[in-house]
Amino acid sequence: MTNPILAVEGLTVRGHRNGSPQVILDDISLKVSVGEIAGLVGESGSGKSMLGSAIGALQPINCEITAGRILWRDRDLRGADETVLSALRGSQIAYIFQEPMTALNPTLSIGRQMVDVIRRHTDPDERSARGKALKLLADVRIDSPEDVFNAWPHQLSGGMRQRVLIAMAFSCTPALIVADEPTTALDVTVQAQVLTLLLRLARDRRTAVLLISHDIGVIRRTCETVHVMYAGRIVERGNTAAVLAAPRHPYTRALLDCLPGRVQPKTRLNALSTSQQTMPGCSFRARCQSAFNQCSEVPPMADVLSVGAAACWLTQQNPLAGELS
Ligand SMILES: Nc1ncnc2c1ncn2[C@@H]1O[C@H](COP(=O)(O)OP(=O)(O)OP(=O)(O)O)[C@@H](O)[C@H]1O
Numbered sequence: 001m002t003n004p005i006l007a008v009e010g011l012t013v014r015g016h017r018n019g020s021p022q023v024i025l026d027d028i029s030l031k032v033s034v035g036e037i038a039g040l041v042g043e044s045g046s047g048k049s050m051l052g053s054a055i056g057a058l059q060p061i062n063c064e065i066t067a068g069r070i071l072w073r074d075r076d077l078r079g080a081d082e083t084v085l086s087a088l089r090g091s092q093i094a095y096i097f098q099e100p101m102t103a104l105n106p107t108l109s110i111g112r113q114m115v116d117v118i119r120r121h122t123d124p125d126e127r128s129a130r131g132k133a134l135k136l137l138a139d140v141r142i143d144s145p146e147d148v149f150n151a152w153p154h155q156l157s158g159g160m161r162q163r164v165l166i167a168m169a170f171s172c173t174p175a176l177i178v179a180d181e182p183t184t185a186l187d188v189t190v191q192a193q194v195l196t197l198l199l200r201l202a203r204d205r206r207t208a209v210l211l212i213s214h215d216i217g218v219i220r221r222t223c224e225t226v227h228v229m230y231a232g233r234i235v236e237r238g239n240t241a242a243v244l245a246a247p248r249h250p251y252t253r254a255l256l257d258c259l260p261g262r263v264q265p266k267t268r269l270n271a272l273s274t275s276q277q278t279m280p281g282c283s284f285r286a287r288c289q290s291a292f293n294q295c296s297e298v299p300p301m302a303d304v305l306s307v308g309a310a311a312c313w314l315t316q317q318n319p320l321a322g323e324l325s
């Protein structure tokens with residue numbers, strides 16, 4: 001991999017639920033390089049948002065990083081000073097969240113919020129910050145930037161609000177944008193437009209994106225690399241086309257098998273077993289149709305034919321397992 005700007009190494013996060021401790025992220029490693037569009041996919045509760053927020057040390061207050069490092073251009077953000085972290089967030093690492101209404105301040109106009117962010121991070125001059133904000137609103141294909149600049153968040157549609165958040169995310173030319181389900185709350189016809197817009201801006205500016213989605217179809221269409229999460233662990237990663245053409249982990253295969261386009265018309269969709277039972281060893285073991293004795297130990301991540309890596313004993317015994325499925 002060339003030029004990683006972000007290298008997460010062995011990240012473990014614990015939380016507390018109803019008084020009992022719980023491992024939420026378990027030994028996560030992930031790299032993102034300059035300008036890379038990387039996807040993070042997995043089912044609900046697998047830990048995607050927790051990982052996205054932990055990257056900027058924004059994990060919830062009742063959750064704690066207990067092991068690992070978050071290297072941002074070789075600087076470990078774990079335990080970094082809050083002033084360092086808040087200078088970094090927005091200017092180097094920006095976030096776009098799923099729900100645009102809660103991400104905007106309802107008591108301030110769009111223009112005021114944009115100008116404040118630009119002035120805080122890059123350009124203290126009010127007039128030129130205003131000019132930059134209007135230019136950004138035009139860049140996200142808003143037809144009347146002046147009107148939106150003067151509007152209040154509640155006066156805009158969901159799609160418009162998400163465009164505003166994309167403009168704000170790019171306003172300080174960050175090196176990485178963490179986009180957590182950025183289009184899930186939008187009307188299906190608007191989803192594709194907004195996602196295309198986000199990725200076009202990122203490619204034009206060489207901004208890396210970590211796109212979080214539960215939809216493997218979205219990741220397939222948009223991301224160069226993919227990281228598949230299951231129960232707080234990364235179970236497979238690699239070049240998206242290669243991983244999805246020949247998935248090595250049974251969970252990745254199961255995700256793909258659930259895609260409607262993969263089955264013949266009028267045949268039943270393969271639904272993944274809903275068992276969430278946790279057992280020692282491989283976390284997917286209880287749901288895996290190929291599980292065998294060795295799966296009672298946690299499989300390490302192992303390289304697969306130079307295109308990626310998977311944490312599965314079966315694949316390690318037979319590297320061609322995905323090719324043959
Ligand atoms: N504040 C918290 N305290 C304790 N546990 C939490 C907290 N927030 C999330 N969790 C737990 O962490 C796990 C991962 O949650 P997370 O929100 O990261 O999942 P996700 O993959 O983003 O799911 P979704 O697709 O639904 O957004 C879940 O088991 C969740 O219950």
Ligand SMILES: [Mg+2]
Nearest residue numbers: 048049050180
């Ligand atoms: Mg989430």
